[in-house]
Amino acid sequence: MTKYILALDQGTTSSRAILFDHAGRPHASAQREFRQIFPQPGWVEHDANDIWASQEGVLQQVLRDSGVAASDVAAIGVTNQRETTVLWDRATGEPVANAIVWQDRRNAAYCEQLVEQGKADVIQRKTGLVLDAYFSATKLKWLLDNVPGARARAERGELAFGTVDSWLIYKMSGAHLTDTSNAARTMLFNIHTLQWDTDLLALLDIPASLLPDVVPSSGVAAHTHANLLGVSVPIAGIAGDQQAATFGQACLKPGMAKNTYGTGCFMLMNVGKRPLPSKNRLLTTVGWSLGPGSDKTDYLLEGSAFIAGAAVQWMRDGIGIIRDSSEVEALATSVPDSGGLVFVPAFAGLGAPYWDPYARGTLIGITRGTGKAHIARAALEGVAYQNVDVLSAMQDDAGIALSELRVDGGAARNDMLMQFQADILNVPVVRPVVTETTALGAAYLAGLAVGFWDSQEEIAAQWQVGRRFEPAMAADERLTRLHKWQRAVERSRDWSE
Numbered sequence: 001m002t003k004y005i006l007a008l009d010q011g012t013t014s015s016r017a018i019l020f021d022h023a024g025r026p027h028a029s030a031q032r033e034f035r036q037i038f039p040q041p042g043w044v045e046h047d048a049n050d051i052w053a054s055q056e057g058v059l060q061q062v063l064r065d066s067g068v069a070a071s072d073v074a075a076i077g078v079t080n081q082r083e084t085t086v087l088w089d090r091a092t093g094e095p096v097a098n099a100i101v102w103q104d105r106r107n108a109a110y111c112e113q114l115v116e117q118g119k120a121d122v123i124q125r126k127t128g129l130v131l132d133a134y135f136s137a138t139k140l141k142w143l144l145d146n147v148p149g150a151r152a153r154a155e156r157g158e159l160a161f162g163t164v165d166s167w168l169i170y171k172m173s174g175a176h177l178t179d180t181s182n183a184a185r186t187m188l189f190n191i192h193t194l195q196w197d198t199d200l201l202a203l204l205d206i207p208a209s210l211l212p213d214v215v216p217s218s219g220v221a222a223h224t225h226a227n228l229l230g231v232s233v234p235i236a237g238i239a240g241d242q243q244a245a246t247f248g249q250a251c252l253k254p255g256m257a258k259n260t261y262g263t264g265c266f267m268l269m270n271v272g273k274r275p276l277p278s279k280n281r282l283l284t285t286v287g288w289s290l291g292p293g294s295d296k297t298d299y300l301l302e303g304s305a306f307i308a309g310a311a312v313q314w315m316r317d318g319i320g321i322i323r324d325s326s327e328v329e330a331l332a333t334s335v336p337d338s339g340g341l342v343f344v345p346a347f348a349g350l351g352a353p354y355w356d357p358y359a360r361g362t363l364i365g366i367t368r369g370t371g372k373a374h375i376a377r378a379a380l381e382g383v384a385y386q387n388v389d390v391l392s393a394m395q396d397d398a399g400i401a402l403s404e405l406r407v408d409g410g411a412a413r414n415d416m417l418m419q420f421q422a423d424i425l426n427v428p429v430v431r432p433v434v435t436e437t438t439a440l441g442a443a444y445l446a447g448l449a450v451g452f453w454d455s456q457e458e459i460a461a462q463w464q465v466g467r468r469f470e471p472a473m474a475a476d477e478r479l480t481r482l483h484k485w486q487r488a489v490e491r492s493r494d495w496s497e
């Protein structure tokens with residue numbers, strides 16, 4: 001039997017390749033950063049060729065460095081930064097423009113026009129999404145309307161659109177497809193019928209010929225070109241990174257939730273086999289489809305905060321109060337508290353449940369005694385406070401109280417942040433042994449499809465607690481702090497003009 005599943009994790013700032021063994025443990029990994037392009041304030045782009053070059057580079061490197069033969073890889077799982085929009089020429093395989101990244105806000109005004117035209121309700125009903133520039137649809141429309149000749153070429157059937165999963169799979173195999181979890185992030189996909197929605201395509205003037213075929217998240221979808229690895233390997237798992245992390249955290253039953261602390265923070269809760277509409281401006285999204293049809297599909301509720309680890313990066317690169325992200329914990333714990341300072345990390349507006357693109361980062365309560373340690377502490381606390389708003393919206397929507405929150409992502413290695421998160425949520429926070437849960441989720445989806453793993457029960461049994469953080473804050477202190485946080489949030493809102 002083949003020995004490994006190879007997961008490709010294409011994130012916002014880096015591409016990773018990880019080989020997983022039967023126990024669901026990482027055997028070897030490789031990672032490469034790639035270029036971020038900021039052409040104007042609020043715009044964020046990637047060169048899709050850089051994305052592919054970095055991903056192919058780590059794919060080859062992990063096999064070379066570990067000495068694992070491609071013939072020992074049972075299948076490939078692909079997981080990716082979501083919503084980021086790639087448009088390429090079917091004949092040459094060349095992108096027609098830079099990819100527009102999920103963080104890009106260039107279409108905020110157009111989205112407001114759609115809201116004014118009363119389109120938000122129909123969009124939420126069909127797609128589960130809050131009408132926002134975050135999703136792919138308005139990014140694709142922008143490319144068609146602004147890249148010279150693109151619309152005419154699209155109408156002649158010469159171009160292909162895809163999220164990053166589609167782009168990577170096209171480069172590896174020539175197939176043009178995506179899975180239900182990624183399709184659900186385009187704002188063009190009906191999450192009830194699991195098909196592209198013709199009304200939304202018409203509303204946004206998007207030719208259907210651009211779109212990839214939609215396949216289940218687990219299932220042999222394509223095979224790699226033989227010249228990529230010397231042998232052809234099945235591509236058998238595909239999922240957006242946050243959905244993959246939810247699967248990798250084995251949140252396989254309704255009511256189970258995880259939070260990933262990367263650049264941003266993404267909390268997702270399994271709500272079962274039916275999409276649950278949110279009354280609190282959270283997103284309803286496809287988690288994964290283990291086969292065709294909605295009875296094989298798990299749905300999730302999602303709340304995102306756009307800034308988490310990025311606040312730590314800012315303290316390192318922007319104001320230079322730390323030299324390395326790992327120093328933030330020692331600095332923050334060098335003071336007993338934040339000295340009354342509150343930090344709302346709304347650098348890119350506020351995500352769920354506020355959806356305020358005009359909010360901005362706010363540091364309030366500065367006194368003569370405020371020092372850099374207080375700023376570090378307030379920043380970590382601010383990352384955690386944002387999740388209180390998201391979790392209370394989620395518990396209200398789902399009608400349940402969470403029994404524990406599973407956590408992962410680069411900033412989840414920060415023990416102070418995790419303890420404060422447990423305290424302020426009043427919910428136990430649990431960090432697993434394997435924290436590469438995004439890649440692991442993609443590996444599980446691929447491995448289930450080719451019989452490398454047999455069942456979801458086997459996967460759930462592999463999940464192991466690394467460390468558990470129990471809430472230890474008195475209720476009155478928590479409420480006092482949350483009240484102060486709410487006041488700070490109000491001051492951060494509606495700031496940018």
Ligand SMILES: Nc1ncnc2c1ncn2[C@@H]1O[C@H](COP(=O)(O)OP(=O)(O)O)[C@@H](O)[C@H]1O
Pocket residue numbers: 011012013014261262263264308309310311312313325326327328329409410411412413414
């Ligand atoms: N010890 C730490 N404490 C807090 N944040 C950290 C720590 N180490 C890394 N980070 C943050 O984690 C983020 C990287 O996590 P990762 O999961 O790789 O993110 P992404 O997938 O979004 O690129 C960075 O923003 C970094 O600032």
Ligand SMILES: O=P(O)(O)OC[C@H](O)CO
Pocket residue numbers: 010011012013080081082083102240241242262263264
């Ligand atoms: O690349 P990440 O890990 O920051 O994830 C980005 C999300 O998929 C955006 O929706």
